[in-house]
Amino acid sequence: MPSGGKKKRKKPSRKKSDIDSALDQIGDESVAAATAEFQDLVSEAKGDTTELIRQNAEEIERRLDLLKKREIDKEDFDHFLENQKRDLRVFIDAQPAQAQERAEKLTLHILETAAKVAIALI
Amino acid sequence: MNSTLVSRNAFLCAAAILIASCGTATFTKSGSDATIESLRSFHLAFIDEFAVPGKKFNATAFNAKVNEGNAKFQEAIANDKFTARRPVFVDLKAQFDADAAHIKSKASRGKVTPALASEMKKDVNKTYDHALGR
16 A cells, blocks of 8 residues: 555544554554555545444454354354455445445455454454 | 427427436336345345254255245346346345355354344345445
8 A cells, every 4th residue: 555655644533442452462564564554544534435434343343252252153253254345345336336446445445454454363 | 480499399308308217217216225125124034034043954945045035136136127226236146145155054053143143134234225325
C-alpha cells in the first residue's frame, strides 16, 4: 500500500477496540505490514463503507470470542470469514456500477487484511 | 406550423415514454425486492430446520430442501426483470450453497451449536439487507 510521499490523510478519531489493541501488540513483520495497510484503508473509508467496516470488525471480534469460549469451532469461524467476503460481494454488486471499484477496494481488501490479522491472533 | 406540431408531438411522446419507463423501473424493482424477501424467508427457515443442536440429521429431507432452494434461486436469477440485480441473486445463491454445505458437514457429525445457528442467521439477515441496498 502506498504511503511514502503521499499527503497525509486525517485519520478519524475512534475509540480503540480490542482488535486494535491486539493489533498493536503484534510483532511479526508481515502482520505488522498488514495492520498498517488495514489502518490506512480504514482511514480512506467514509459513510456507509465506514459503518460496514466497523460492523465487520465487530463481527470478527465477537466470533473470535465465541471461538475462544468454544461455542463455535475453527471450521465455523472460517465459514463466517468467508460469509463476510460473500456479504461484501453482495454489498459491492448492489452499488451503482461507477461506485463498485472503490467499494471493492475498500471492503474486500480490508476484510482480507483483517482476516489475515485475526488468523495470526488465533 | 406543421413542424411545430411535429416537434410538440415528438416531445410529448418522449415524455410519455420516460414517465412509463420510470414507472416500469419502480414496479420492476419492487417485484425484485419481493423476490429477495421471499428468498430470505426460505434461507432462514432452512437454517431453523437443519441447524438445530442435537437434532438427528435427515439426509433425505435435507437434500430435498436443498433442491427446492436451488430451484428457487435459479428461477430468481433467470426471471428477475431488474437485470442490474442479477449479480446480486448469483451472490445470494452462493451464500445459500455455502451455508447448505456447512450445515450438512456440521449436522451430519452432530456438531451444530446454538451459537453457530444464531450467527448464521445474523449473516443471512445482513447479506439480504445489503442485497436490498439497506
